[in-house]
Amino acid sequence: MEPSIVIQLKGVEKTLGGQPVLRGVDLGIPKGDITTIIGPSGEGKSVLLKHMIGLMRPDRGQVLVDGQNITNIPDQALNEIRKKFAMLFQSAALFDSMNVFENVAFPLREKRLVSESDIHRYVPEMLERVGLKEMGHKFPAELSGGMKKRVGLARALVMGPEIILFDEPTTGLDPLMAHAIHDLILTMHKTFGFTAIMVSHEIPKIFPISDWVAMLKNGKVLAMERSAEFQRLSDPLVQEFISVPGSMAAS
């Protein structure tokens, strides 16, 4: 059965600083699955992710979320669409003037969806889920890279989003911590059932946790397949890219 598509990109083009980054990206993100976007550095993977949530708008082409075109909609309508989303940034993007508890509680307090007493019950529970029990009083500057990512994940999960975007969630982490973050993403995905779109360089670690893998090359989607099939693709560019880290690991 064909999966239903939650985010659809049609012929998306983007030029940044006079340099074409995306040259006509066509991509459909299946609902409820983990889709990982791989590709060489500087190919515009993060730029692509930012188009999905409207942080960047395409020069040409369309971005559709649940069938609604978000390409040129006004800010307030875009904010409505964004309520379906959460994003975990490469740098975790925690508010450094707030402690861990306040960071996770921030979206709840801003949207005033739940009472303060519920926040005090719900936020520690979420922190415990990501393995940061009793860490609510710490400030981002006191946390390690892995801990920051966990707080970022807790903050992303707290509003119960339908779609979570992960921008290189394991960059800058040691292999053990990277593994732990991948595990956490997988566990949370199973628990909450959101659609996950992940940009990552972690080959081959992403294959077992991803349902789908797409590769961006020369500003276009070179291939998108189910994870197992993607690894068997005969395209020389795909093979060249996914086999290099493996051979390094083997050596």
Next chain:
Amino acid sequence: MNVIQNLGARVIAQIEEMGAMLLFLLRSFGWLFRPPFRLYQITKQMHFVGYKSTFVVILTALFTGMVLALQGYYSLRKFGSEGLLGSAVALSMIRELGPVLAALMVTARAGSAMTAEIGIMRITEQIDALETMAINSLQYLITPKMVASLICVPLLVALFDVVGIGGGYVVGVKLLGVSGGSYWSSIESAVEWKDVYGGMLKSLSFGLIISWVCCYKGYYTKMSSEGLGKATTESVVLASVLILVWDYFLTSVLL
């Protein structure tokens, strides 16, 4: 041909930036009238821009008033008009030095910090994070700073004027022997409502310039620590220059 092309490109870039700055200002104020109304953020920024600038403003005002009295006394004595010292100090303070110097101090202390704070939030993707949570970053970050500056700069200027006139009194009356009565009475007879009004109008516009320039430079910081340093320097220089240039034009209209 290349020279003309480069010149043209620069002019277009400058005009584009001016347009972007104007849009930034209009959009930031537009968000003031839409819920949620961010009273907590505005109060927090007033504490930062206003309350935390009081010490440096008092210090600067005191010494400005004192040196004005010193200089004024020696000039006026040549004409035997020492009794007018109070009016000389008060008019210089209220019409010119109060608004300009207080605004320059606020630029140096609070304006640079605004650029740095917003710039760091841009570089570390905190602004993008706000947007992804469906929170408008202009409304959350910029509008409160602009409102706080518009309220606090005139108040700081009023404080500057009062302390400066007090400093002038200490030097003129207590140290140089001018009569206290003539110091105050010359102020009362010379200072008119339009002097105070003009000074306050200036301070209001300076408050706008400081927050506008400093927030804009921070919000559009280039994504590097070098870019942040450059943005902070540019914001302080541009805001200071604009304050002085705008002061000249406003004075020529108000006189």
